[in-house]
Amino acid sequence: MRCLLSAKEIGEFYETNWRDMPEFGEYLLAVVEKQFGYPQILDAIRWFHATRVRPGTTFAEGIFPLDAALPRIKAMLVDAVEESDVKQRLAAVLATDRVGDSLYSMKTGDSSHWGPYAMLVRDVMFYPGDVGQHDYLGMPEIIEDICNGFEKSAGVSLAQTFERALRPAIVKFTSEPNHEESCIAAAICYVFSTIHRGRPTSSCLWCFDGEGVQVPPENIISVEFVDFPGTGQ
Known part of the structure; x- marks a missing residue:
């Protein structure tokens, strides 16, 4: 397959005729099927969930959707803050759930945003800018939303605190084929x-919800x- 896909003509043909063509992934799949036949039925699919957590986190209970997580x-996050006064203020804000960030309110209030999410191609998460995705190894969206809301309400930035305390992690798991x-x-x-x-590139992007x-x-x-801080590139 690598020999087939190495042919420059495949990409050149699509670039010339893309207006009359299906999505690039469909096109490539048809090219491969023409050469090798229809692929075998999958019995499982493996996914990669990108996040940041405390060192030593094992995910022994699995990966929870947002409402449970x-x-x-x-x-x-409260445990990661060392300054006692900031810790107390953050704990109070999170206890009332009045974070003061519209994205936080939208995601926590709408079950369609609860996931959990993952990506099919592991390397995609190292090039978020190239594929038009959030940099989940840099920092999960919900934590960024909390940081933004707390900075607006309390005037304290916790982004660097959490970057130091939380390590980028990739959780590999399997699911039924879909x-x-x-x-x-x-x-x-x-x-x-x-x-x-x-x-x-963005053509490699396929996600689990x-x-x-x-x-x-x-x-x-x-x-x-x-050991990847996230580049957003």
């Missing part, structure tokens, strides 16, 4: 983009702490 997130063709197309796009550009259901602990494969 939020009490744990709040406790983790949208198999889209997953395979994204994987093929990843091979193609790394051959021709040396890094993933737990839709408010916990990823059970038996589905967790590994927890990897990475």
Whole structure:
């Protein structure tokens, strides 16, 4: 497959005719199927959940959707603050849930934003700017929202405090197959983009949405702490 996808003509043909073509992933999948036949049915799919947590976090209870994870997130953030007065003020704000950030209110109040979320291609999370994604290894969105609200209300920035206290982590887990063709197309796009550009592009992006259901602990494969601060590039 790598030999096939190395052909420059594949990309050149799409760039010339893209107005009359399907999405790039569909196009590449059709090219590969023409050469090798239809792929085998998948029995499972492996995903990568990017976040920042305290060192030593094991995800022994699985990955929770936002509503269930939020009490744990709040406790983790309060624990990460060393200054007693700031710790007390943050704890008070989080206890009342009056964070003062519109994005925080939207995400916590609407179950469609609860996830948990993950990405099919691991390398995508190292190039958030290239694929148009939030830098989850840099800092999860909900923690950024809390930081923004607390800075507006209390005049205290906690971003660097949390960056020092929380380590970037990638949680690998498995799920039942769903949208198999889209997953395979994204994987093929990843091979193609790394051959021709040396890094993933937006065509490699395919995401998992737990839709408010916990990823059970038996589905967790590994927890990897990475020395990557997040670049947003």
